[in-house]
Amino acid sequence: MNTFNRLLIVSYRLPFTFQQTDNGVVLVQNSGGLVSAVLSMAERMGQKQDGAATKIHWVGHADASLQHIESSAFENETFVAHPVFMDEAVHKGFYEGFSNDLIWPLFHYFTSFASFRETDFDSYQQANTRFLEELTALIEPGDLVWIHDFQLMLLPDMVRKAMPTATIGYFFHIPFPTYEIIKLLPRTWRHALLNGILGADVIGFHTADYVQHFMQSVSDVLALPIIGPRIVLPDHSVVVKDFPISVDFTKFNSSGQDAAVIAMKAQYQTLLQQDKIIFSVDRLDYTKGITYRLQGYERFLSQNPDWHDNVTFVMTVVPSRDQIGHYQEIKREIEETVGRINGLFGTIGWRPIVYSYASLTFTELMALYTACDIALITPIRDGMNLVCKEFVASRQDQRGVLILSELAGAAQELPDALIINPTDTQEVADAIKQGLAMAPDEQEQRMARMRMHLQNHNVFRWSNDFLRAFDNLLGNQTDLETD
């Protein structure tokens, strides 16, 4: 019997938009994997109590424009959203500063991009405290509080101190780096961050490597005893485990059959004159290895003239953080490289790279996942990477080749991809050549194995496994099945 009353999710961003309708403003939930996983988790928790699903509470930052919306709009039949408002300067130091200008580059091993500013750390503490205030007003005995990601590392301990009986989960979505990186943080900050995370009862990372890195940091920085997967603190013990996040397999598998997706796929294939298609989509970020990827493709083109005019690389970069210096620089570098390659190899009738700096609709994304011959996913560092899993899940036809960086967390689960090192442009060029020439039989065998893995290890299993990790802690057994 599960003993949780309600699920309280806390993440930096609220996964909702507020839409103006004839009946006023309404809460619309987005369709991301985390939302689906949380929904299924909460339904099962709810069903276990009284047969009816209880509402899920979601605490997340919101910008000041929401302050003018009537609070009844923050609720729909499934969710209650709790916007956290904060002073603009605090938000800037917390989010743009400490989170995106220090933790993000540092934890992705871009140490020279990291900015260490005391004022940002102050803002980070203040912002985490704002989240705590929102939670304190909300939490009741028996609730499960599930905190997400690197913006809220201090929050688990803050919650425990404020509410010692609370049950707290914490999941880290980006890589947890080696101790050598953690050592770059000033002593007081690294103590505070590790102690902050350790306020949770269960801590999850994507891979066993990240778990090991975290354990080593805890051992070296805090000298705490570690027994198997448990860290023992004076007032509680913490279970630390890998829970590889995944995708809603059924959704991606079936969406490929939607009439709109099929029509758009046919349109793309016609526009690209039946060329073979290589596809990539990422948020603009220096961690994604986009320039090396382009250099790998350039090398492939220069070594394989027979492929000229027969292949198109459709590369979408989704706008992100482009007010920040490093992001502007990488954008300029990408666009110069695309221009150079198209200028070097292109002809009047053939553009080697179709580049766009825009986001795709879900239908466009699905059409490209299902139309392409190769998904080229080459991050220099990525906690997991969901794009590669979505691509595989969408290929009901069991065709297509995944080229995947060994530095994405997902590479540990998908050995049937062509695994490359993203900085080795010759290896990338060779993998493109191998992928384009791969016989349908081999594509099918590799795809079938990857799809089987993802069908079993889907996002519902991820959230259920996380929930199950609380069982021993509470001395009970949940019996949750995966879809």
Ligand code: GDG
């Ligand atoms: C973090 C970690 C980890 C992207 N472009 C478009 C679009 N997307 C969707 C994809 C996918 C998601 O965004 C991106 O997922 P990732 O996993 O690649 O990365 P993040 O969300 O940045 O971040 C990462 C993840 O957390 C989960 O733990 O895997 O390592 O950095 O779902 O489909 N969707 C649409 N149009 C786009 O243009 N519709």
